[in-house]
Structures are given as structure tokens and as C-alpha cells.
Amino acid sequence: MDCGRQKCTNLVHLVERPHAQKGVDMVAGLCRITPMETENKMLKEKCAYLWDYYKDCFGVRPRHFELGFWQDEVQVDAAIADCDAYLDSMKRTSIGREKLREDGWIVEEM
Numbered sequence: 001m002d003c004g005r006q007k008c009t010n011l012v013h014l015v016e017r018p019h020a021q022k023g024v025d026m027v028a029g030l031c032r033i034t035p036m037e038t039e040n041k042m043l044k045e046k047c048a049y050l051w052d053y054y055k056d057c058f059g060v061r062p063r064h065f066e067l068g069f070w071q072d073e074v075q076v077d078a079a080i081a082d083c084d085a086y087l088d089s090m091k092r093t094s095i096g097r098e099k100l101r102e103d104g105w106i107v108e109e110m
């Protein structure tokens with residue numbers, strides 16, 4: 001059955017879709033989800049994670065990133081890696097570790 005979405009040659013994910021539309025084939029209230037939609041969901045989750053993680057690291061939300069940034073998974077992954085690198089660099093010095101503790105991070109002595 002085809003629900004009008006892009007056909008999937010890979011694994012098809014099924015989720016409940018209570019908003020069945022006319023002309024869309026439904027099977028017991030389920031509609032097919034393509035891998036592209038799954039990837040978009042994963043990107044949204046990464047963006048939400050980065051939104052909070054960046055705030056935890058630097059004390060401000062990353063509002064300076066442009067719209068195109070949030071649509072590019074490679075850039076989002078790179079920004080998460082930058083936050084990781086920042087925290088790792090802070091952990092290398094006693095002053096950095098103390099600053100992280102003041103900000104609420106749990107940091108072990110090295």
C-alpha cells in the first residue's frame with residue numbers, strides 16, 4: 001500500500017497517525033514513514049540537544065546561528081563537538097574545573 005509519501009526501499013517505520021486524510025491509504029490507523037522523515041526527526045532532536053547543551057556550556061542560547069545552520073546536520077554535529085571540546089579544555093586546568101563546578105557541572109579532579 002502507498003500512502004502518497006515517497007516510497008521507501010529501506011525499512012518502513014510505522015507510527016500512529018490519527019489525522020487520516022482523504023485519499024491516503026490507512027492500515028489500522030497506521031501510515032508509512034520514510035527514512036527521510038526519520039532523519040528529519042533525528043536532526044530536530046540534535047538541534048534541541050544543542051540548544052540546551054550550548055546554554056549549559058556558555059550561559060547563552062545559540063541564537064546567533066542562522067537558519068541554514070539548523071538545517072545542516074553536519075554543522076549541528078560540529079557545534080556539539082565544539083561544546084564537547086570546550087568542556088574538555090576547561091577540565092584540563094584547575095581554574096577551569098573550578099569554573100565548571102561553579103556553573104553546576106560535576107567534575108572529577110584529574
